Amino acid sequence: MPSQQKKIIFCMAGVLSFACALGVVTALGTPLWxxxxxxxxxxxxxxxxxRQELDKFMGEMQxxxxxxxxxxxxxxxxRPFRFSFFPDLLKVIPVSxxxxxxxxxxxFIVLTMVGAAFFMYNAFGKPFETLHGPLGLYLLSFISVALWLPATRYQAQGSCGCLVMILFASEVKIHHLSEKIANYKEGTYVYKTQSEKYAISIWVIFICFFVHFLNVLLIRLAGFQFPFAKSKDSETTNVAADLMY
Structure with a gap:
């Protein structure tokens, strides 16, 4: 593939990564989870x-x-109310x-920003063969989505984006976070959760999680082999070298 097209593809991947980082930062500070x-x-x-009278006893929160x-x-x-997790709800929520x-x-934000920098460096700079080259881009993308790389020594231990969604979902569903918030400092009345739905911020995390898969495909589209895929030419060369010695 011509170098100009490679630059365009790397720029696209860098812009996507930077947009993801901004999206996660925004999601982190908004009460829309x-x-x-x-x-x-x-x-x-x-x-x-x-059933008709239950509307008078139905509240909502975000x-x-x-x-x-x-x-x-x-x-x-x-009765409107506001709350903050730190330090108001530390005694009732699963803090860990x-x-x-x-x-x-x-x-996840740091990895995405580093990945964006690597993409831009590969587009406009002169990358090294190992860390700054395609292998570094593959490694950053795989770490961000926590793919297990078979037949290599690289094995991602956990996905930051995936862990964020899994841990938050367990906190909400298993530990009944909404009920604990609604019943905070309520000695007389007991509140029970009727419905819960994920808001825009959690879907931003979900989209950013899959953008890293897209980045991996963009690297492959630029003409670079996967780090765990060995070409037949290299295998033939290795065999020939072994026969010579």
Whole structure:
């Protein structure tokens, strides 16, 4: 492939990686990870509310990794509230999981930025053969998505983007994060989660996760072999060299 086309492909991959880094940074600071509706179970049981009357006891909330807001309703009108995870909710949330979500999000941003720099360096600079060359781009992309590389000594231990989604989903679903937030400092009423859905920020992480797969395909499209794929020519050369000696 001509060098000009390779530059264009590497520039595209670099722009995609940089856009992903900006997207994850934005997602990290916004309270748009989860949107949930909560039912005031205590109030609904006291008045024996029917299905039509449950709307008066239905509240909602949205939150991210650092803060959130919502509205509680228990038949007496809406009560808006705001909260932050640090330091307000440290006693009720699984702190280790929550901190790991933030940590892996930060690592994901750093890896994506480094990958973008490598792509731009390969497009406009004179890359070295190992770290800065195609092997370095493959390595960064594979680490970012945590692909297991068979038949090589490189084995990614975990995907930052994938771990962020898995850990956050376990925190929300297994540890009932929305209920813990809704029942924080509520001594009289008990709230139960009715519905939860992932908001835009978690889908940004999901898209950025798959962009790294796209980057791997772009590297291959530029004409570089996968690091674990050995060409037949090299194998023939090795065999000939062995026969000579």
């Amino acid at each position: 989860i949107k949930a509706t909560v039912l005031c179970k205590t109030g609904a049981l006291l008045v024996n509310a029917s 939150y991210g990794l650092f803060h959130g807001e919502g509205v509680r309703q228990c038949g007496l009108g809406a 999981i929550h901190v790991n979500v933030i940590l892996f999000s930060a690592i």
